[in-house]
Amino acid sequence: MPENLFDDSRKRLRLEEADHQSHMDSNEMDENYTPAFAPIPQGHRIKHPCGKRRYSVSGESIRPADSSLPTPIHKTPIIIKQIEEATRQNLLFKNLDPETREHIYDAMFERTVLMGECVIKQGSPAELFYVVIHGLFSVHVDDAFVTTVGSGGSFGELALMYTNPRTATVKAITNGTLWAIDRTTYNRIVTKIAYNRNRVYEGFLREVQIFDSLEPEEIAKLADSMEAVKYEDGDTVVRQGETGELFYVIEVGSVDLVKHDGRREIQLPSLGPGKYFGELALLNDTPRQATIKACGSVRLITLKRDAFHRLLPATVIENMRRHAESYNNVSTYSGAGGVNVLHTT
Numbered sequence: 001m002p003e004n005l006f007d008d009s010r011k012r013l014r015l016e017e018a019d020h021q022s023h024m025d026s027n028e029m030d031e032n033y034t035p036a037f038a039p040i041p042q043g044h045r046i047k048h049p050c051g052k053r054r055y056s057v058s059g060e061s062i063r064p065a066d067s068s069l070p071t072p073i074h075k076t077p078i079i080i081k082q083i084e085e086a087t088r089q090n091l092l093f094k095n096l097d098p099e100t101r102e103h104i105y106d107a108m109f110e111r112t113v114l115m116g117e118c119v120i121k122q123g124s125p126a127e128l129f130y131v132v133i134h135g136l137f138s139v140h141v142d143d144a145f146v147t148t149v150g151s152g153g154s155f156g157e158l159a160l161m162y163t164n165p166r167t168a169t170v171k172a173i174t175n176g177t178l179w180a181i182d183r184t185t186y187n188r189i190v191t192k193i194a195y196n197r198n199r200v201y202e203g204f205l206r207e208v209q210i211f212d213s214l215e216p217e218e219i220a221k222l223a224d225s226m227e228a229v230k231y232e233d234g235d236t237v238v239r240q241g242e243t244g245e246l247f248y249v250i251e252v253g254s255v256d257l258v259k260h261d262g263r264r265e266i267q268l269p270s271l272g273p274g275k276y277f278g279e280l281a282l283l284n285d286t287p288r289q290a291t292i293k294a295c296g297s298v299r300l301i302t303l304k305r306d307a308f309h310r311l312l313p314a315t316v317i318e319n320m321r322r323h324a325e326s327y328n329n330v331s332t333y334s335g336a337g338g339v340n341v342l343h344t345t
């Protein structure tokens with residue numbers, strides 16, 4: 001049975017409440033305020049010594065394999081839109097992929113507050129992040145008023161990052177409606193979705209021929225380091241002559257390759273699902289040797305240069321080098337179709 005984190009959150013919320021009166025009615029925003037946080041790097045993971053992967057965010061250890069996504073809390077499309085707008089500029093949301101963001105919106109719960117209530121008390125433990133749907137709230141640092149936050153705003157974001165005490169007091173100037181999420185639930189969603197996605201990559205990478213010799217554990221590490229990117233028809237993925245930092249495996253769709261040999265533009269065989277490209281720049285430290293464009297919608301899984309060198313064993317690198325030798329030999333090049341000279345210059 002998944003634990004009920006929302007009941008827990010409400011308990012903590014009550015602990016944060018205190019009876020304070022406020023007579024502030026200013027609408028000024030504190031333009032000097034910069035939230036003291038950096039975005040949670042997606043997939044900030046550590047490998048547990050026992051071999052089971054754990055994900056560590058904000059000092060809390062989460063084992064995503066054993067956790068589940070929270071039960072969604074119903075909200076109207078208007079509320080979802082308001083939450084979306086209020087969090088659009090927030091780094092903790094903006095850097096998340098749409099699927100993760102959606103699950104976080106689903107998990108947020110409603111909290112109504114009365115005029116004069118203290119929602120956050122400076123110095124108290126931080127647990128909840130709030131989006132303001134209705135009402136006006138005043139922010140005070142060391143008892144000095146700094147700003148107000150109204151409908152479409154948010155506060156308490158530090159709670160999603162750290163266990164540090166609250167940096168300010170926030171009071172309700174009017175009755176209000178807030179939607180909230182606690183740090184544990186936020187982290188659980190972020191790590192669970194990253195974990196699920198990596199397991200899907202893992203399944204796919206197991207089927208990729210060049211990785212045939214890898215052990216399951218090596219495939220899992222690779223999946224954890226890879227990120228998906230999407231391109232639409234005609235988009236250039238890599239351009240001949242440019243520096244390259246990524247290695248690509250085609251998950252969905254196909255790509256067209258064109259190489260300019262100094263005189264002529266030559267069309268090379270297209271590549272489809274399970275094929276890879278972009279290894280030459282990383283293997284030889286050379287500029288890209290061909291231009292590659294999406295043919296229809298394409299989904300690629302990418303590996304950064306350092307992870308490429310760190311995670312791929314010598315046997316795989318050797319097989320890639322051997323395969324690259326066939327690039328200049330049309331008869332043995334595995335991408336069927338041969339080469340066509342497009343035009344000469």
Ligand SMILES: Nc1ncnc2c1ncn2[C@@H]1O[C@@H]2COP(=O)(O)O[C@H]2[C@H]1O
Binds near residue numbers: 146154159165170
């Ligand atoms: N100077 C400020 N201007 C605007 N909002 C602030 C300021 N200082 C703190 N806050 C907000 O008040 C919140 C108090 O709880 P947190 O520290 O979690 O996150 C804080 C911010 O969201």
Ligand SMILES: Nc1ncnc2c1ncn2[C@@H]1O[C@@H]2COP(=O)(O)O[C@H]2[C@H]1O
Binds near residue numbers: 259268276277
């Ligand atoms: N005949 C070819 N010549 C050069 N690159 C090729 C050829 N066929 C496929 N490629 C791929 O095109 C990629 C372009 O970027 P890279 O040079 O990093 O790596 C290259 C190879 O993966």
